[in-house]
Amino acid sequence: MKLYLFILLLAAPLVLKAQLGVLPADISAEDRFYLTMVDEAAGGRTIDFTQLRLAYAASSLANNYIDVRPAFAGYIDSGDWNGALQLIRDNFYLWFALLDFADYAVYIYSRLEGPTSSNAAFFNFVGQGLMRSLLSNGTALSQAEAITVINIREGYWVANQLGIRVHSHRVLENNGQTFDVLTGRNLAGDEIELFFNTSLFR
Numbered sequence: 324m325k326l327y328l329f330i331l332l333l334a335a336p337l338v339l340k341a342q343l344g345v346l347p348a349d350i351s352a353e354d355r356f357y358l359t360m361v362d363e364a365a366g367g368r369t370i371d372f373t374q375l376r377l378a379y380a381a382s383s384l385a386n387n388y389i390d391v392r393p394a395f396a397g398y399i400d401s402g403d404w405n406g407a408l409q410l411i412r413d414n415f416y417l418w419f420a421l422l423d424f425a426d427y428a429v430y431i432y433s434r435l436e437g438p439t440s441s442n443a444a445f446f447n448f449v450g451q452g453l454m455r456s457l458l459s460n461g462t463a464l465s466q467a468e469a470i471t472v473i474n475i476r477e478g479y480w481v482a483n484q485l486g487i488r489v490h491s492h493r494v495l496e497n498n499g500q501t502f503d504v505l506t507g508r509n510l511a512g513d514e515i516e517l518f519f520n521t522s523l524f525r
Contacts, residue, residue, distance in 0.1 A: 372456035380473035380523060389414075395427050407431045425450035457481055461518075466495070466502055469518035475503050478519040486510045487517065494521075 379385055391414055398407035411428050428446035436442060457477060461468040472478050475492075482489050482505050489507035496502070505517045 372452040373459070376453070376456060376473050376477075385473070391424075399431075404431060404435050408435060425453065454481075454484055463517040463519060464515075466497065466518050469502055469520040471520040471523065472503075473523055475519065475521060478503055478505055478517065478521075481519075482507060482517055485517075487515050 391410060394410055395407060398404070398410065407427075408431055411424075411431065414424075425446045429443045429450065432440045432443035432446065457470055457472070458481070461470040463470045463478075463481060470478070470481065472481075479489060487505075487507040487509050489505045491506045493504050493506075494501060495504060500520060500522045503519045503521045505519070507515060507517075509515050
């Protein structure tokens with residue numbers, strides 16, 4: 324099932340196509356995550372990245388996260404692009420655990436297949452979709468505008484995408500909700516605080 328879904332994902336650079344129908348109510352959280360990855364595109368619809376992120380958070384994969392960045396760095400430093408590509412194929416669900424995974428994939432496919440690579444274009448589409456999903460529910464510039472995240476790695480990824488170098492991290496609680504606050508400096512040298520609602524996993 325998982326191999327089939329992965330092949331299907333790579334076969335459609337921008338809009339995934341499937342005819343899965345309505346998902347059964349008693350399906351496991353992990354299987355729901357994998358099926359949701361293609362179900363959202365059925366009938367020509369584009370991917371709902373917010374639903375995908377939430378489905379990932381509810382699956383067992385979210386509790387078995389392994390940081391593959393050191394392995395990526397090793398493959399890239401040694402120029403082993405095929406090894407890096409295999410790491411992408413083995414861990415494609417990490418799009419939702421480690422958001423700069425999409426950036427790694429774009430870089431590696433561009434090196435292997437050139438600047439017009441359809442695989443690189445697809446992972447660029449994934450990265451942009453994840454970012455839009457995160458920024459659609461707030462600006463992160465205040466507690467009232469906090470972005471809801473499924474793990475704090477999403478918060479750090481947003482900060483990086485906004486050009487903010489984080490130098491401190493603290494946790495706040497207010498009215499039964501938990502917020503992680505990342506403080507850093509933007510490219511102009513201004514100090515910025517970013518607020519993330521982390522109640523989903525704390």
